[in-house]
Amino acid sequence: MNKTIPLLIAATLSTSAFADHDKHEMKHHGGDQMKHAGMNHDHGAEHDHGSHDHNAMAHEHGDMVMNTATITHTDEISAALSNGGAPVVVDVLGVVCDFCATAMNKIFGKRDEVAALYVDLDKKTLSLVINDGSDLSDKQIEKLAKQAGYRIAAIRRDSEAMGG
């Protein structure tokens, strides 16, 4: 019995350690959860389609209720916007505690493209300001959120992120 437990651990880790990873990819790219039903933003003239990769990530609205939250203004975010940064608001699923915020801060805060960020537990959003001249595509944002352990539901940029 003493030998069976380590074997069980090894078997479990080898067979399932990355099963979730694969499943996660499927959910994001399989199409089923990438519905635009309940889309909370206008794809009309106001939306700048030139600034990000719209096809790569789309906007996942799986089990999300409509969220039209705009960017959260902190001193850091306001300063970054004043310096010409581009606002991005990311609706994040599963953000319920400060550990979630810590994870997002650590992962996104390392990126040179990010001038300022704030995780808002009340709004369930990640507010980003992208440095002038830099870009962080929807797909990159999705990937970073996954590294933090979370999943995104929608991304709003520019005027949508600012609320008008």
Added chain:
Amino acid sequence: MIKMILRIALVSMSLMLCATAVARPVSYAGGWTLIETSNRASTAGLVHYSPAHNFSVGLRHEWQRASDVKLTAIQPSLLVNRWFGREYQGNLYLTGGLGTAKDESPNNRGSETASFVGVMADWETRTLFVSYEARFLEQGALGNHSMHAARFGWAPYAGDTGELHTWLMLEVDRREHFEDKTSVTPLLRFFKGPALLELGYNLTDPSPLVNFTYRF
């Protein structure tokens, strides 16, 4: 590199000062976590590193106070699945460990190879929390232990980012190798930024509960 060495040194010192623990056993990719737990059965410390968002590997040191047995083990943990919702998060983890257990009591029963497997599941919103945890430990002649624990928590207010989050919790645990097999511990959880502190008192088997987690 120097930063990494300092971090390992800090964590090692903390391990020596306190002991082991379990809580959220997997962090964000590249994240380190220090966990200390002390309850009616043991005082323990765990430091783990997560190379990916769904896997961590850590070093655990645990002092089983009643028998004065000290366990040191490598502990890998796997986030099997995380369920997401706009208002909730649920997690299922598997964990295990392999190391040595040493009898430090006057009985001096020597050392044994030790191994354990565990499962953890939790579901939480910003004001409700439910969890279940089980661990099965084998230490040969130094004793085999099983543990089950369930928790229910409620937060009287939903704290925003960086604010102090306060939870009222009740833990019920069952340990077959104890005289009081089932016990109840009310506790308070304080949560702020990367730090989490839990303070409670076991009403059935009078003893304090002190848990601390810090995420780097």
